[in-house]
Ligand SMILES: Nc1ncnc2c1ncn2[C@@H]1O[C@H](COP(=O)(O)OP(=O)(O)OP(=O)(O)O)[C@@H](O)[C@H]1O
């Protein structure tokens with residue numbers, strides 16, 4: 001076996017040019033596939049990070065009517081959906097996959113003014129410190145909510161960085177008063193997300209995907225103040241933090257199932273987890289399906305490469321009739337000749353595969369530099385590529401090898 | 417009795433035409449014999465050797481090797497017998513061009529499943545026997561024709577076969593190298609008791625064997641038939657120089673001529689030109705071949 005591998009390398013080296021040209025089809029095919037796969041992986045990795053990384057494994061579980069998010073500000077309070085209590089939160093915290101949980105009310109584009117400056121868009125949340133904890137916010141300036149803020153219906157507000165910049169472009173917001181839905185609220189702090197996550201933006205589409213609702217910022221007020229601005233008995237949305245990214249789906253599902261046990265609504269209103277992992281997958285699939293086409297095209301190159309290998313091997317068998325005949329005369333059994341030629345084909349294409357992987361990595365790097373597309377080189381993929389090339393060699397080497405093994409030794413010895 | 421051929425027929429079929437090549441050949445060879453097989457070109461010598469050597473099966477007739485009937489043996493079994501019981505020496509050496517002398521000699525042992533260390537030891541021993549141990553690392557292209565043939569002989573005897581088959585072993589060699597090969601054969605036969613069947617065109621070479629049989633148009637003769645009578649072969653026999661065994665005779669030229677076409681695996685062979693040179697000066701009766709190695713003396 002090792003004997004054969006050694007011989008194969010000798011043979012390949014003895015005909016460098018021919019071997020290289022034979023391998024070229026395989027090299028090109030594998031290089032193309034590696035380059036494409038690296039690009040797909042890079043893009044997928046980026047999508048995943050952009051979507052998931054922003055939330056610290058946070059999964060939002062909110063009310064949906066059929067497939068649409070249920071907006072209480074337009075549709076009113078849904079029937080049969082109870083307001084959640086601390087007891088519910090403790091139940092949710094009891095799930096293995098859940099690390100932290102918070103309830104919150106939300107309004108899109110609330111009316112918020114600082115003098116004549118207004119917050120266009122953005123969100124207003126009625127919540128407590130748990131919410132900050134789930135999303136990994138820390139209070140950069142000022143303080144978070146105190147027990148007294150919550151129990152005493154204090155009209156205080158926390159801003160996020162974005163909102164602070166929008167409403168207080170040139171002054172320190174601490175202690176200043178804002179007008180929210182016509183009521184005065186005092187700013188007690190500015191919260192920032194502790195992980196300094198920044199989504200990678202490569203295109204306009206990415207911009208809308210990741211930055212869409214981050215333009216004007218969020219404001220947080222004690223949930224106890226919510227009825228002052230809006231309605232009483234408004235059911236909350238829930239956000240939980242999973243203990244790991246892989247547990248996000250399960251954490252969201254368990255929470256939604258638990259909450260839905262208490263929902264008795266005839267209009268199909270239900271809690272649903274907006275599974276970011278799922279969303280990431282969908283986006284990834286979208287980008288992969290186009291590239292899958294390219295992989296098929298590259299595979300054709302591999303097929304052509306394999307046929308090229310077969311062709312050259314057949315020529316080589318004819319050329320080496322004499323050598324084969326001699327070996328048979330000396331007592332080499334068929335299986336040995338077969339093994340020799342199969343090994344030769346496999347070594348040739350594996351080498352081609354290896355060169356293809358290197359070329360593919362180079363190509364991917366080039367593409368990423370020129371088109372500013374992220375790449376992620378996958379070592380398993382490289383390994384599979386080499387093994388696959390070896391298989392191509394074995395498959396397309398069968399015919400020439402069988403031909404060699406079945407040569408009649410006398411033809412060989414008389415062959416001119 | 418090591419070889420027993422009974423009523424062997426061999427036909428080749430070419431373009432639906434049946435060409436009878438061997439016609440009722442019966443031959444017994446005793447253990448330890450040294451047999452030369454002579455005959456004009458195309459008479460079926462190589463065909464017979466191919467059958468003796470298990471490289472092909474006869475169309476009809478039976479064949480025993482060391483009392484064992486070889487009919488009906490499968491491919492693998494025949495390969496095994498070839499490997500262990502028979503050594504081949506060819507006119508055109510048939511060494512693997514990219515392997516050293518030592519590697520070439522080790523090859524049959526590899527097929528016989530001999531371990532690496534033992535392979536090397538036995539190959540070195542065989543090369544020592546043919547006087548080329550110090551050149552064992554040489555590639556065939558770095559060896560002269562005579563040396564190549566001796567490597568080939570080492571390869572043939574390395575498995576210690578019962579039977580050594582040689583098809584015109586001196587055909588491509590100048591007379592000095594040819595003589596060395598013949599010496600080696602005599603030694604293998606006398607000292608090691610190896611049975612040798614050798615094909616040759618050359619009476620002088622044949623004369624060194626203990627027994628000579630003749631073949632003509634596929635038929636075997638135990639006495640010299642009038643081989644040269646009808647001009648069916650361009651290779652007319654010339655008895656004129658029979659007295660002097662070692663004088664170059666014109667016949668020796670013929671094998672060389674087709675050898676040079678033959679040689680697709682071998683590289684340029686210095687012996688051919690040396691031979692030509694030799695022949696021009698042959699009348700002088702000089703002790704030939706400026707191959708000039710210590711083995712030159714006879
Ligand atoms: N494969 C084949 N198909 C058809 N005819 C063949 C085949 N091999 C050999 N022959 C014929 O068989 C005859 C004997 O050939 P063979 O090689 O045995 O002769 P030879 O005595 O060895 O000749 P030479 O001295 O030239 O080597 C020739 O006429 C040749 O044409």
Ligand SMILES: [Mg+2]
Nearest residue numbers: 461462463583
């Ligand atoms: Mg012949």
